[in-house]
Amino acid sequence: MFDDLPDDVPRLETLRTWHAMWVTRIDAKLAQARQREAEQARAAAAREERRPDWLLDYGQNRDRPPTAVHVGDCCMAGSRVKGVSVQAAREALAAGVAACTLCRPDTELGMFDP
Known part of the structure; x- marks a missing residue:
């Protein structure tokens, strides 16, 4: 199924490191986006109360x-x-x-x- 990947260990480790780095960056950006949305929801609720x-x-x-x-x-x-x-x-x-x-x-x- 995934036969387009290289067969040797060094290149596979490089690919894994590269993708792990991107997953870490994506997770950090996702956490920021979730926090921003939560703050906007709190602000909207406060405006609604006022x-x-x-x-x-x-x-x-x-x-x-x-x-x-x-x-x-x-x-x-x-x-x-x-x-x-x-x-x-x-x-x-x-x-x-x-x-x-x-x-x-x-x-x-x-x-x-x-």
């Missing part, structure tokens, strides 16, 4: 009143958002701040008009 449940979107000017309320993981939330409590989200919706039409925080909070 994500607020409700967001107030301030549009282009953070000094003005909020322009919309979003569920915490809404992809339409802008870059100028502030995480708020469920009570603050309800108060903002009751005060007339628009509910995001994509994530529907008013429906999530049970504040929609039938």
Whole structure:
């Protein structure tokens, strides 16, 4: 089956040494890759834990009143958002701040008009 290998001991030992060296290098690189993936997974889990449940979107000017309320993981939330409590989200919706039409925080909070 493997008759393409040399028949003499010195060349076979050389091949074995060469491949053992490569296996060692591959194992080291594999360990680094596994550690990097584990660190990325831990960082993603930490980011997930810090994500607020409700967001107030301030549009282009953070000094003005909020322009919309979003569920915490809404992809339409802008870059100028502030995480708020469920009570603050309800108060903002009751005060007339628009509910995001994509994530529907008013429906999530049970504040929609039938």
